[in-house]
Amino acid sequence: GESVGLHLPTLSVQEGDNSIINCAYSNSASDYFIWYKQESGKGPQFIIDIRSNMDKRQGQRVTVLLNKTVKHLSLQIAATQPGDSAVYFCAETLNDYKLSFGAGTTVTVRA
Amino acid sequence: DSGVTQTPKHLITATGQRVTLRCSPRSGDLSVYWYQQSLDQGLQFLIQYYNGEERAKGNILERFSAQQFPDLHSELNLSSLELGDSALYFCASSPTTLDEQFFGPGTRLTVL
Numbered sequence: 001g002e003s004v005g006l007h008l009p010t011l012s013v014q015e016g017d018n019s020i021i022n023c024a025y026s027n028s029a030s031d032y033f034i035w036y037k038q039e040s041g042k043g044p045q046f047i048i049d050i051r052s053n054m055d056k057r058q059g060q061r062v063t064v065l066l067n068k069t070v071k072h073l074s075l076q077i078a079a080t081q082p083g084d085s086a087v088y089f090c091a092e093t094l095n096d097y098k099l100s101f102g103a104g105t106t107v108t109v110r111a
Numbered sequence: 112d113s114g115v116t117q118t119p120k121h122l123i124t125a126t127g128q129r130v131t132l133r134c135s136p137r138s139g140d141l142s143v144y145w146y147q148q149s150l151d152q153g154l155q156f157l158i159q160y161y162n163g164e165e166r167a168k169g170n171i172l173e174r175f176s177a178q179q180f181p182d183l184h185s186e187l188n189l190s191s192l193e194l195g196d197s198a199l200y201f202c203a204s205s206p207t208t209l210d211e212q213f214f215g216p217g218t219r220l221t222v223l
Contacts, residue, residue, distance in 0.1 A: 034211075034212075036214075041216075042216060042217075043113065043115075043203075043214030043215055043216050043217050044154070044201070044203075044214045045113070045214065046211045046212065049211065063128065082199050089154060089192075091154075098156045098159070098167050098169050099144075099146075099156050099212070100156070101131050101153055101154040102153075103154075104153065104154075
């Protein structure tokens with residue numbers, strides 16, 4: 001079946017620096033992509049989403065980029081803070097609304 | 112706090128048993144989703160209900176079933192439990208479909 005994968009399982013970043021988390025997806029028919037953040041002991045929390053008719057979307061300190069040509073999704077976090085330490089998942093929806101999640105990237109922010 | 116509640120928070124049971132996990136969606140949300148998160152499989156979509164009707168199905172085992180009640184709360188029933196069913200089970204809700212999904216805190220199931 002279709003799957004979404006992340007390039008790196010872990011990412012260590014200095015506080016104040018920008019973070020970039022990458023994700024590759026396999027199904028070119030996917031039309032909706034979401035980034036989730038999961039802190040220890042909690043459920044996934046929505047960060048930002050993007051539909052396939054867009055290539056960039058910005059939120060508060062976060063930007064999602066979608067490159068449909070190479071089926072690549074990225075999440076950029078500006079001025080990374082200690083509270084950004086978590087596992088980040090990208091997810092895609094197939095036409096039947098099922099979310100497929102990647103394996104996750106663990107982000108650790110160094111003080 | 113997402114507004115989605117799940118009970119119980121923890122559940123420990125034995126192989127062969129049956130358990131029921133409960134989810135209350137955010138007020139006004141019509142869609143409920145169930146996910147399983149395990150170390151080896153990651154987050155896996157199980158099933159979605161919309162306004163009481165099954166809407167989409169993922170990799171849900173035949174031993175598992177779910178329903179959404181008229182008050183929109185949902186229950187996930189897991190039967191003939193196996194060790195491999197030990198996982199975190201999350202419920203999420205959204206206003207309709209293809210909306211942002213809000214996840215509950217999860218139920219941690221341990222099968223001994």
